[in-house]
Every structure is written in structure tokens, then in C-alpha cells.
Amino acid sequence: MGELFVAVMLLLMSILIFFQSGDFTHLNESQLGPGSYPQLIAILLGSLSLILIISQSRKLLKETSRASKDNLKAGFQSFYAEYKLVLQMIVLLALYIFLIDVTGFLITTILFVVIAGLLIGPKEKKNLITLSIVSVVLTLSTYLFFQNVLHVRFPGGLFF
Amino acid sequence: MFDLLILGMNEILQVHILFIILLGVIVGILAGLIPGFTVAMAIVLTLPLTFGMDPVTGVAAMIGVFVGGMSGGLISATLLGIPGTPSSIATTFDAHPMAKKGNPGKALSIGIWASFLSSIISLFLLVTIAPQLARFALMFGPWEMFALIILSLTIIASVTGDSVIKGLMAGLFGLMIATVGADPIAGISRFTFDFGVLRAGIPFLVVLIGMFAISRLLVFLEKTEMERDKKDKQQQDLEKVKFVLQPIQTLKMVLKRPGTLTGSSIIGSVVGAIPGAGGSIANIIAYDQAKKWSKNPEKFGTGCEEGVVASEAGNNSTVGGDLIPTVALGIPGSAVTAVLLSALMIHGITPGPLLVTDEPNIVGGIFFAFFVASFWMLITQFAGMRYFVKVTLIPTHILVPVIFVLCVVGTFVLNNRTSDLYILLVMGLIGYLFTKYKFALAPAIIGVILGPIAEVNLRRAFMTNPDWTLFLTRPIALTFLILTVVSIVFTVLQTRRSNKRAAKNLS
Secondary structure, eight states: HHHHHHHHHHHHHHHHHHHHHGOOOOSOSSSSOHHHHHHHHHHHHHHHHHHHHHHHHHHHHHTTTTTTTTTHHHHHHHHHHHHHHHHHHHHHHHHHHHHHHHOHHHHHHHHHHHHHHHHHSSSOOOHHHHHHHHHHHHHHHHHHIIIISSSOOOOTTTTT | HHHHHHHHHHHHHHHHHHHHHHOOOOOOOHHHHTTTOOHHHHHHHHHGTTTSSHHHHHHHHHHHHHHHHHHHHHHHHTSSSSSSGGGGHHHHHHHHHHHTTOOOHHHHHHHHHHHHHHHHHHHHHHHHHHHHHHHHHHOHHHHHHHHHHHHHHHHHHHSSSOOOHHHHHHHHHEEEEEETTTTTTTTEEEEOOOOGGGGGOOOHHHHHIIIIIIOOOOHHHHHHHHHHHHHHHHHOOOOGOOOOOOHHHHHHHHHTTTHHHHHHHHHHHHHHHHHHHHHHHHHHHHHHHHHHHSSOGGGSSSHHHHHHHHHHHHHHHHHHHHHHOOOOOOSSSHHHHHHHHHHHHHHHHHOOOTTHOOOOOHHHHHHHHHHHHHHHHHHHHHHHHHHHHHHSSOHHHHHHHHHHHHHHHHHHHHTTTHHHHHHHHHHHHHHHHHHHTTOHHHHHHHHHHHHHHHHHHHHHHHHHHOOOHHHHHSHHHHHHHHHHHHHHHHHHHHHHHHHHHHHHHHO
């Protein structure tokens, strides 16, 4: 099922790339312009994806004829239980990345480590304390190291 | 022949570089030790720290991580019976039974010695073969380079993952990612879809951190993985394991088996040199071969010394083998060496057959850093084993967020752009989907790094001469292309055969 999804995405992507590649400015190249190599790759990737789609959907058709539809809800529940943390983490990470520009590296990172740690681990007071210490030490040490040794300026955000 | 090594000695033998290699080795061992964290991840996250160093020092640090990581898996494989990295799977077959029988110290010591000695053997092969191969590769025109890249990508696609077609798709995906941004010959911007961020292309390192580190962390958070991890930790408390390392007796034991040691090291080096095949494959092949050649194969799996020697020699010698095509041809054999090459590129050094002639000090530095790292590995493993073991006690809920932050910092530091972080997130998700549905990551990564080189060579070939048949009439190029076809056909036939066998077993 998932393979099918990936293959369809790759197929769509290669179609997109193929048709985007047509109209690049050509210099006086005799044979291959800027668009030819991507087109070549797109054709190869697209046809391989198509092969995989066909073989996978055949396999899937055989299987689904046996499985009943009642399992759908149960299947969704077990899927959610299995991937709950993964989904939460993806959302949290996206939020972290978005907020770095707004509230700055220092505050956002400290909060991210604490919240992520509490999400994954036990939600206890003791855990909160260790996580706070770890996050502050980690954030300050990376901040100071990169700022002073490698002269990287981290985003300061609204407050700094 | 050894002039490069001597040149490297001059570069490396400075107190601060030696110290940095030591740090690298320790980081590598720790990464190898913690189940679920890979060497590739450690090396990707070390790269940002080396930006401020000069190229030789930076590369030396990463070689340290590489060598350390390959031997770090030994500890958890022996004491817990869980491979810390995929490259120590075969180590669990014999080292763990030996530890259970009451000899954990002996198992660890034998493993350390085997790792060290096999590293030295593979270093010797690296130093002798790489310069010759580079000299041969100087004859390559764009036709040969393009054909070689195609060949290595197909080999990677066929040795990793569960089917050739998925491997090839992953490789092509990598090549496609690499076409985003300015076109390498005319500088025309491609596939940016009006996003300013994409005009500079998708940075290789960001793809790497996303696909290897972020996706790995996400896999770690799945419920079944978390539960298994918890069970593993409860099963055996590492703190309670008592062991005495026996450096001197075990050295004698290992040296008494020169056949197993050199045989496994050579297998490891050869496997390492094949693009895509790394420690995880070499480890098992070496073990298997040692069992076949052994006088008493029935002892394998019960905790025999030969098994430990073979498996550990097999995985550590891949480091040297892996470096051969990397240094000589500029073609990385694994994700780890791909990072190494990208580190060189960040410092403005172009990898390729000319590297040995143009930058002999860098190549020599790589060789000698490998030598130094092997020594540090030996010393730190014997001296620090007791403390390393404690690291597995760090709970996941602290480790995972910390590594997430390191990924984000590493990505940001590369270009000082927060917009790269969004690319990181997307790549992490793609990497997660790829691992989830068994599309191998290695071909994608190598595709991204080789993509621009492939395109430049293809277009250069057509600029030099518009005749495409030159790919088929130049003997070296033709050989590479024939090998490409052979490798695909061979793998397809092999999977078909093993599928049939599996079907037969079922019925």
C-alpha cells in the first residue's frame, strides 16, 4: 500500500519535472540543453514507478478481495496507536522550525527539548527537572560554541 | 608507494589534530554503541563542527568517527546480543554466547584486537591500491566517468534494499533532487517553482541529515520500536555485567589465527570498496566464509574465537575498502564516505581522480588519520570500555530530542538560513516514508552527491563530440555499461530464484 503511494508520488514528480524541463533558455548547445538531463532522469524514474505501480496494485487487488471492510476502523485505530508519537513529533518539529524565526533560537530550543522529552518519556516531575537541565545546558553550549568559535549568528527572534 | 603516507604523517602529527581524532573516535564509539543510532548519523552531525577547521583536520576528525563507529557496535553486540549498528550483526552470533559463558572480557578483547588489526590490513590495501586506481582513472574522459557513475549507482541500487527496481527508483530520486537549482554548465535556474530558497539547489548535507538522522529518529518513536527498546534495556542491565579485559592474552589468540584475520580483512576491504555494500554485508559474508574454511565449523555460533575475529575483522576493514573508490575516483561507496566527500567540497576541494595528484597532502592526511584513528580506537576501547557501557543507560526521551536539536543546528549552520530547515523537515519525511516502505536510502544519497558530476560529464561528452555511440565504442566506457546491465540482470535473477525457494518452503 505504502509502496504504491511512494511510487505514485514519484510518478507525479517525474511528470512534473518532465514538462517543466521543456522551456529552459537554450544556449547554443548542439545536443543537450539544461532541460535534457532532467528529462532523461524523469523518463527513467517515471517508467520505473509505473512498473512498480502496476505490479503492486496487482498484488493489492489479490489481497483486498480477501480482507473485509469491517477491519478498516480497527486498522485505523491500531495505525494511530503505532504512529501516534511519530505524528506528534513531526508536528512539534514543524512548529519548532517555524517558531525559531519568531521567538529565537534560545527560547524555542529549550522549550522544544522539554516538550519533546515529556511527550516521549514519563510525564513526571523528576523527568521535567532533568529535561530542563539538559535542555538549558545543550542550548547554551551549542549557542556559545557556534557563536564564538564558528561565528554563526543564530536567529534572535523578537526578544533579543 | 608510501610517500603519500609520509606526507600525511607531517600533516597529522600535531597535538591538536591528534586530539581531535581522539574525540572523533570517542564520538564514533558512542554512536556505534547505542542501539538504533548509526555511524552515518554521527558523522553527518559531526560535519558542521568541522566547518571552522582546515580541510585536513576536519576530514581527520570524521575518519575518527568512522573508525570508532565501526568498532563501537562490538560492545552492545557482545554484552547485550543486540547489534548496536547493522554492521555488527554477525558479531552477536559468537561474541554474545562467549560472553554468556562467563567470558565477556575475552570476547570484547578479541573483538577489539580483530578490529584494530583488520583496520591496519585494510589501510595497507588502501595505501597500495588507491593511488594506482587514481592513475588509471586519469585516462577517463567524460564518457567513462558518466558510465562509471551509472555503474556505481546501479550496483548500489542492487545491493541495498529489497528489490532492484526500488533501489533504482531511490537512486533516480536522488539524481532528480540534485537537478534542482542552477544548472551546472549554463547556470540557468531549474525547478525552483518560484521559491527563492531553491535557487541555490537543495543542499546535499540537508538531504543527508533529513534522510538519515531525522527519519531514523522518527522510526525510533514508533510504538513497537519503543517497546522493543524498553524490553532490551530491562532484559540485561549493563551496569551489572562484570568483565576483565585481557589485552595481552587475546592478542596472542588473534595472532594465532592469521588465516581468519587476513581472509576476513580482505573480504571486508573488497566488500567495502563495492559501492553500496558496507560493514553490514561484509560482517556477515566474512563470518560465513570463515565458517566454510574453518576446520571445525560446528563450533561457530557457540562462542568460538574464530567467529568473533571473522565478524569484527570483516566490518572494520570495510573502512579502508570504502575509502579506495572515494579517494581514487571521487565516488563514495557509502553514506559515510559521501559525507566525507561533501566535507571536502565545502572546503573547496573537488574530489575525483585528480585528487591524489592535486592535493596529495589531503589524501596522505586521510591515510594517516585512518592509521592514528585505529590506534586511538584500540587504546580508548581498552581504557574506556567501562565508561562507554554506561552510555546505553541514557534514556531515549532525553537522547531523541537532543539529537533532533543537533540536526536542526547542523542544518542551520551550513548556510545560516532558516529556510533550509523546512527542506530538512520535508527530506526527513521523505526519508521516513522511504525507510518505512523499504526504499533504500543509500542510493538516494549517493545519487544526490553524484548527480551534478554525472550531468556535467554527460553534457561535456556531447559537447566534445555529438556522437552518442562513443559510449559504446570506447572500451572502458563499454565495459562499465556492460557491467551495469550484468549487475541488474544478475540481481533480478537472484531475487527470482530466492523468491521461488521461499515459495517452495512455504508450500
